[in-house]
Amino acid sequence: MLSPDFSLRSTKMTQTIDGERALAWGAVEAGVGVVTGYPGSPGTNTFNAMAEMAKDHGHHAEWCINERIALDMAAGASQGGKRALVCLKSVGMNVALDTLMVLNMTGVHAGLVIVMGDDPGAWGSQNEQDTRTLGPLAELPMLEPATPGEGRDMIKWAFEYSESLQSIVILRLTRSYSVSTQALSDFRPAAQHPTREPDREPMSWISALRTTVGNHTELHEKIARATAQFSDLPFNSIDGDGQKGIIACGMVHTKLLDALDGADTSDISILKLSALYPLPQKLIADFLAKCSEVLVVEEVDPYIEDAIKAIGYDAGFTPPILGKRTGHLTSVGELFRWQIQNALDNYLPGFSPTTRYTEENWESEKPFRKNHCAGCPFTEILTALREEANALGQNPFISADPGCVVMAAPMLDTKLSMGSAIGVACGLSKTDIAERTIAICGDSAFYHGGINALVHARATGATPIVMVLDNGGSLTTGGQTTPDQGVQINGEAGPQVTIRDLALACGASRVREVQEQDTDDQMRSVFRDALRDPTLNLLIVRKPCREV
Secondary structure (H helix, E strand, O other), X not given: OOOHHHHOOOEOOOEEEEHHHHHHHHHHHOOOOEXXXXXXXXXXXXXXXXXXXXXXXXXXXXXXXXXXXXXXXXXXXXXXXXXXXXXXXXXXXXXXXXHHHHHHXXXXXXXXXXXXXXXXXXXXXXXXXXXXXXXXXXXXXXXXXXXXXXXXXXHHHHHHHHHHHOOOEEEEEOHHHHHOEEEEOOEOOOOOOOEOOOOXXXXXXXXXXXXXXXXXHHHHHHHHHHHHHHOOOOOOEEEOOOOEEEEEEXXXXXXXXXXXXXXXXXXXXXXXXXXXXXXXXXXXXXXHHOOOXXXXXXXXXXXXXXXXXXXXXXXXXXXXXXXXXXXXXXXXXXXXXXXXHHXXXXXXXXXXXXXXXXXXXXXXXXXXXXXXXXXXXXXXXXHHHHHHHHHOOOOOEEEEOOOHHHHHHHHOOEEOOOOHHHHHHHHHHOOOOOOOEEEEEEHHHXXXXXXXXXXHHHHHOOOOEEEXXXXXXXXXXXXEOOHHHXXXXXXXXXXXXXXXXXXXXXXXXXXXXXXXXXXXXXXXXXXXXXXXXXXXXXXXXXXXXXXX
């Protein structure tokens, strides 16, 4: 939780804050008016900080039931004249992509910034994707800060640049940036939120046949301007004038400096890239021109490595480019300081840093991986479900959504993405398997993507059992509430949209409920009834997390 000092109107006090809260400071200083998001780390703590500061600083903060709605809301806020911030993670960006790939072409009005958390190492995600490639796909500026202080300055710059270019700007962060800390001071919230008159220019926000090609042409022109401007971006820099070049971006640059500490750096030059897209082509070409060879230090995909080869070729500078393609660095997982030093051992003759990071002492760099919460009910729930099914001679296929149910992963047959469980169960039912299908989703996941799938199941005659595990919120991401609870983000009572009412409205033939106070025998009796019911029926199992 943020300390009370973080809610002050302004302060010159020095406080040590983490990378995500530094972004929140910068957003408040930029005068953001509307903040939306969906829980998922990295990225959740930026929103949490914004929510805690909302009352004092006058911006509106709202968790949405999925990332698509969060971006839709931000688009509306921008069109209406208020700066907007969206907080989501990599897999959440996938959900928002439908709107993103239209909004990139219509452009924005008031500044719109997306804070997107990538998760190298998949410490808290169902996949390991490198979302840097979204920059060139969507043709949207993408930046990555190296320190909390830079993140604070960068997000303020991003709002200004978004309005100047009339484009969304994406700020990418990773887990290691999220937990990094820095002493910052002189917090100066905007005296008032910058507002513009609502944009009602005819056809400017209409994406249709008569506008799309013209908008696409304008998007290309915007990126061409950004490409030229980003070579002078203050967050990019070149240090040293040696012939052995090293390129790193974001938090990996910070790790690189730690790995180099105390070593002889007289023969190296370091290009720090904060612009992930468009890449600063002139700056990169000038850097390549003075290097005899270059080592690219980055996480997951060889995104920078491949891009600078093309830039160098076009510019006529083709020093050997080393990195993932050459086996100097791994193409999976988070990049740790010991791995960087191993690459430097092979790249820099006589490399001798002050501190030797090793695979054996890397525990301090790894994130804390939470084990089962004490007394987590999900394992016992699925155990009971399997046992009752077996007693009836059934061996059902069980598909699940991400969330706390992963604690019982060995008892599942499939776990893919948010909202996928019901659709997967429907697909299984169309095959030659004789077994019943069961779809399991958490309460938050049901609102996120399960509702549409339930409607589809009803409309096509599929008859899976749908089990919604209601543990009282989005517990894997910090305990955010769901519409079933009727509690607003500020703790005040609000409209309640219940799982039961939605399930019946979407076509479930019957809704059965297991309450917190029910005994194991009572729960098993409900399971048996559902397993005997051949229709599309829904179970709500209310077992709140015992650690909340």
